[in-house]
Amino acid sequence: MKSSFGSRVLVVEDDPALLRGITDNFRHEGFQVDTAEDGERAIEMAMNGSPDIVILDVMLPKVNGYEVCRYLRQENLTTPILFLTAKGEESDVLLGLGLGGDDYVVKPFRIRELVARVEAILRRSTTGSNGDAEDESFGKFVLERRARRLRTKDGETVGLSPKEYDLLDYFLRNRGRALSREKIMLAVWGAAAAVTFRSVDRFVTHLRKILESEPGEHIETIRGFGYRFRNGAPKDAE
Numbered sequence: 001m002k003s004s005f006g007s008r009v010l011v012v013e014d015d016p017a018l019l020r021g022i023t024d025n026f027r028h029e030g031f032q033v034d035t036a037e038d039g040e041r042a043i044e045m046a047m048n049g050s051p052d053i054v055i056l057d058v059m060l061p062k063v064n065g066y067e068v069c070r071y072l073r074q075e076n077l078t079t080p081i082l083f084l085t086a087k088g089e090e091s092d093v094l095l096g097l098g099l100g101g102d103d104y105v106v107k108p109f110r111i112r113e114l115v116a117r118v119e120a121i122l123r124r125s126t127t128g129s130n131g132d133a134e135d136e137s138f139g140k141f142v143l144e145r146r147a148r149r150l151r152t153k154d155g156e157t158v159g160l161s162p163k164e165y166d167l168l169d170y171f172l173r174n175r176g177r178a179l180s181r182e183k184i185m186l187a188v189w190g191a192a193a194a195v196t197f198r199s200v201d202r203f204v205t206h207l208r209k210i211l212e213s214e215p216g217e218h219i220e221t222i223r224g225f226g227y228r229f230r231n232g233a234p235k236d237a238e
């Protein structure tokens with residue numbers, strides 16, 4: 001598995017002092033660091049600089065962080081994105097994650113926490129792409145683990161955010177098992193992530209819209225507990 005040491009981080013922050021502090025600390029930890037101070041430059045560097053992860057402030061000149069994330073995901077860039085923001089309300093967390101963000105750190109934060117979050121995201125993304133890389137079929141879809149991509153059996157690529165991919169991969173690796181919201185949250189986002197059970201429910205709803213022609217076709221709700229990905233059997237009669 002690839003180590004986070006030497007990974008390339010793109011830090012997008014318009015506060016010069018904070019940008020310098022993040023940059024210095026990540027370089028001290030062995031990361032390669034590129035920087036941008038506005039949203040337009042962030043898009044350019046993310047698309048052309050091949051970062052392993054983007055640390056993205058929300059309140060940016062020219063184009064805000066949410067719109068940067070939206071654009072990158074629309075362009076099918078699967079690079080992990082970690083949001084930085086002074087906003088800690090649940091709605092802001094859900095918005096960032098719903099647009100395709102992988103994690104969310106609220107200012108002020110400890111630099112060690114930020115580094116730990118980045119390392120955790122990089123471990124999950126490299127494990128997901130290198131371990132157990134067999135394709136897996138369900139319904140009309142095929143999950144291609146080596147490419148971290150979902151496609152139909154007719155060969156059409158289905159757009160998933162990185163976190164939607166991770167959630168689907170986790171469900172498929174645990175077909176037929178009852179999974180609590182807490183277990184899903186820990187496995188997909190990690191213990192330090194700023195997400196809640198509501199965030200898990202929202203991501204499951206998004207995934208269902210992509211995968212299912214009728215509710216519960218693939219993902220079954222277990223009331224008061226969590227979810228179960230159906231193990232290839234037809235949906236139970238209501």
